Amino acid sequence: MALLEIKNLYASVAGKEILKGITLKLQPGEVHAIMGPNGTGKSTLSNVIAGRDGYEVTKGEVLLDGEDVLAMAADERARAGIFLAFQYPVEIPGVTTSAFLKTALNAKRRQEGKPEIDAMEFLKLVKAKTAQLGMPYDMIKRALNVGFSGGEKKRAEVLQMTMLEPRVAILDETDSGLDIDALRVVSEGVNSLRSPDRAFLVITHYQRLLDYIVPDHVHVLAHGRIVASGGKELALELEAEGYAKYLNAAA
Amino acid sequence: MKPSLITEHSFGEAYAKRLGVAPWRGNLPGPKVEEWRFTPLRSLAKIVFAPADDVDVDAVPRTVPVIPGAARLVLVNGAYRKELSDANLGKGVEFSQGKVAAKEGSSLIALNAAYAPESLALHVTGAAKKIIHIISIGAAGAAPTALHPRITVTAEAGAAVTLVESHVGLPGETYFSNPVASITVGEGATVRRYVSVDEDSEAFHLATSLVKVAGGGTYEAFHLGLGGALTRQEVRIALTGENASVRLNGAYALSGTSHHDFTTVMDHVMPSCASSQVFKGVVDGESHGVYQGRIHVARDAQKTDARQVHKALFLSRGPQIDCKPELEIYADDVQCAHGAATGEIDPNHMFYLEARGIDPEPARALLVEGFLADAVNEMSDEVVRDIFGVAIGTWLKRRAVGSHA
Numbered sequence: 337m338a339l340l341e342i343k344n345l346y347a348s349v350a351g352k353e354i355l356k357g358i359t360l361k362l363q364p365g366e367v368h369a370i371m372g373p374n375g376t377g378k379s380t381l382s383n384v385i386a387g388r389d390g391y392e393v394t395k396g397e398v399l400l401d402g403e404d405v406l407a408m409a410a411d412e413r414a415r416a417g418i419f420l421a422f423q424y425p426v427e428i429p430g431v432t433t434s435a436f437l438k439t440a441l442n443a444k445r446r447q448e449g450k451p452e453i454d455a456m457e458f459l460k461l462v463k464a465k466t467a468q469l470g471m472p473y474d475m476i477k478r479a480l481n482v483g484f485s486g487g488e489k490k491r492a493e494v495l496q497m498t499m500l501e502p503r504v505a506i507l508d509e510t511d512s513g514l515d516i517d518a519l520r521v522v523s524e525g526v527n528s529l530r531s532p533d534r535a536f537l538v539i540t541h542y543q544r545l546l547d548y549i550v551p552d553h554v555h556v557l558a559h560g561r562i563v564a565s566g567g568k569e570l571a572l573e574l575e576a577e578g579y580a581k582y583l584n585a586a587a
Numbered sequence: 588m589k590p591s592l593i594t595e596h597s598f599g600e601a602y603a604k605r606l607g608v609a610p611w612r613g614n615l616p617g618p619k620v621e622e623w624r625f626t627p628l629r630s631l632a633k634i635v636f637a638p639a640d641d642v643d644v645d646a647v648p649r650t651v652p653v654i655p656g657a658a659r660l661v662l663v664n665g666a667y668r669k670e671l672s673d674a675n676l677g678k679g680v681e682f683s684q685g686k687v688a689a690k691e692g693s694s695l696i697a698l699n700a701a702y703a704p705e706s707l708a709l710h711v712t713g714a715a716k717k718i719i720h721i722i723s724i725g726a727a728g729a730a731p732t733a734l735h736p737r738i739t740v741t742a743e744a745g746a747a748v749t750l751v752e753s754h755v756g757l758p759g760e761t762y763f764s765n766p767v768a769s770i771t772v773g774e775g776a777t778v779r780r781y782v783s784v785d786e787d788s789e790a791f792h793l794a795t796s797l798v799k800v801a802g803g804g805t806y807e808a809f810h811l812g813l814g815g816a817l818t819r820q821e822v823r824i825a826l827t828g829e830n831a832s833v834r835l836n837g838a839y840a841l842s843g844t845s846h847h848d849f850t851t852v853m854d855h856v857m858p859s860c861a862s863s864q865v866f867k868g869v870v871d872g873e874s875h876g877v878y879q880g881r882i883h884v885a886r887d888a889q890k891t892d893a894r895q896v897h898k899a900l901f902l903s904r905g906p907q908i909d910c911k912p913e914l915e916i917y918a919d920d921v922q923c924a925h926g927a928a929t930g931e932i933d934p935n936h937m938f939y940l941e942a943r944g945i946d947p948e949p950a951r952a953l954l955v956e957g958f959l960a961d962a963v964n965e966m967s968d969e970v971v972r973d974i975f976g977v978a979i980g981t982w983l984k985r986r987a988v989g990s991h992a
């Protein structure tokens with residue numbers, strides 16, 4: 337069974353149809369990249385899978401291990417193992433990164449029938465993970481994402497991902513706003529999480545990210561549909577030739 | 588509508604007779620008194636109060652936090668109770684009890700003066716090591732009762748002390764707490780005062796704090812309002828010497844039909860003083876929050892720096908907020924600023940937390956605590972800050988349980 341299966345998915349925002357029949361299967365261990373120009377539904381796809389309000393699914397299914405994801409609330413989806421790394425992580429004043437991480441981690445542990453993590457164990461875990469991502473440990477004392485640079489925000493997303501150990505991680509334009517150094521660190525963080533029982537959906541506009549996070553499959557999204565699929569060489573072809581031929585074909 | 592509410596039947600001859608004192612001849616402020624416009628006392632004025640001589644309290648309620656290493660002074664229905672207290676105050680502070688002088692002031696102060704059993708007077712002569720925790724417990728017997736705690740704090744020049752006040756009560760018949768605190772901060776002295784009002788859900792609490800801060804003195808206060816049917820915390824501060832500094836902050840969290848009123852008056856009399864106020868409120872149900880903040884800068888008070896901000900967060904569409912900032916500035920070389928805002932929880936914030944697996948209710952709690960944090964974090968004593976943080980967390984849990992009931 338596929339780990340994540342998207343079947344003929346249609347979704348609209350404010351009455352406007354954005355996704356027009358997406359079908360995609362992610363097997364455990366695979367990394368899929370979705371590429372496409374702006375405004376073709378890439379972010380809509382990630383928000384629909386994660387369960388954000390305001391997106392109406394009009395047709396189709398999303399299954400995680402065969403379970404109906406669309407029937408779950410956003411928090412249930414996350415606890416079931418879906419993780420969305422946001423394109424624009426929000427700043428939340430007053431809520432410390434540490435309190436947030438602990439609450440999120442404990443929500444997951446409760447789901448798994450484990451007791452709450454104790455304070456020392458939590459600090460040890462955060463210390464190890466921040467060190468691995470080259471982040472100052474002190475950042476967990478700061479308010480969540482507040483005043484973080486673009487690179488710090490994306491690193492914080494990857495930190496959350498490494499702590500929550502999702503089944504399926506969706507990276508929504510994780511490369512936007514990153515310089516080369518930050519891109520490398522973030523990518524290394526993601527690559528360290530690659531494992532035979534986890535899948536990734538990497539959404540990006542540019543091929544650049546895929547030099548670091550090398551995908552098994554590449555899909556081109558245009559006008560709400562997947563119009564081409566291939567191996568990693570497809571990303572290189574897109575980089576060289578652009579999206580024009582797919583846009584015209586789909587229109 | 589009358590300018591004042593006749594309450595002779597509430598606190599008149601019969602009440603005074605049972606206490607063995609001369610009766611109070613005043614009235615409660617009515618709805619036409621500008622300062623009381625948002626906090627009507629009609630329901631209070633209807634109640635006939637009796638002294639609670641038929642009730643006893645033999646323990647401090649467990650909801651009152653234990654502050655490690657702090658001295659405890661316990662008042663039951665306004666009267667000091669030695670056997671419930673730990674009056675070992677440590678060096679630098681002495682305490683005494685005394686008759687309350689019937690002084691001028693508002694009608695509530697006069698009411699307090701008429702019926703306060705004795706004042707609790709703290710005399711701070713040096714740098715006090717121990718936190719002094721004053722606990723006021725309201726407990727009615729068969730009839731509604733009123734209590735009139737009176738606290739006087741005098742910090743001598745260069746002295747320093749940290750006070751915590753917990754105002755709580757027992758469920759049962761309603762009670763009305765009418766505490767008055769007079770605080771004098773001497774030259775170069777520091778008084779930190781953290782007040783938590785978490786009265787029984789049927790209780791009334793109308794507190795007046797009168798604070799004077801001399802030159803170079805520092806007054807730092809935080810007031811928390813969590814419970815009670817109707818609560819008002821009125822704080823009137825005069826900065827009476829140069830380079831005096833005041834940080835007055837507060838937070839409230841209301842549910843049901845609770846009413847909470849913060850009224851502050853910051854009177855800058857002398858030059859080169861600074862005052863700042865950060866007030867934050869969270870409202871749910873059909874509750875009503877009020878913030879009235881007046882800053883007065885006298886003509887001679889040049890180089891004043893006075894700031895004030897009030898922000899409220901609506902957890903539902905039912906509550907009401909009234910916010911009235913007033914700046915009266917007669918000096919020309921000053922910096923004064925005020926801000927006010929109300930809002931709701933940002934759905935993008937909610938989604939972010941939910942997308943990390945946090946259930947909606949704890950997610951909301953996290954955001955509410957985060958919203959209140961910039962007021963709460965103004966408290967410089969970390970131990971008390973954590974204790975107040977826990978109290979807010981408990982309120983949020985209580986609210987969550989209530990909303991699912």
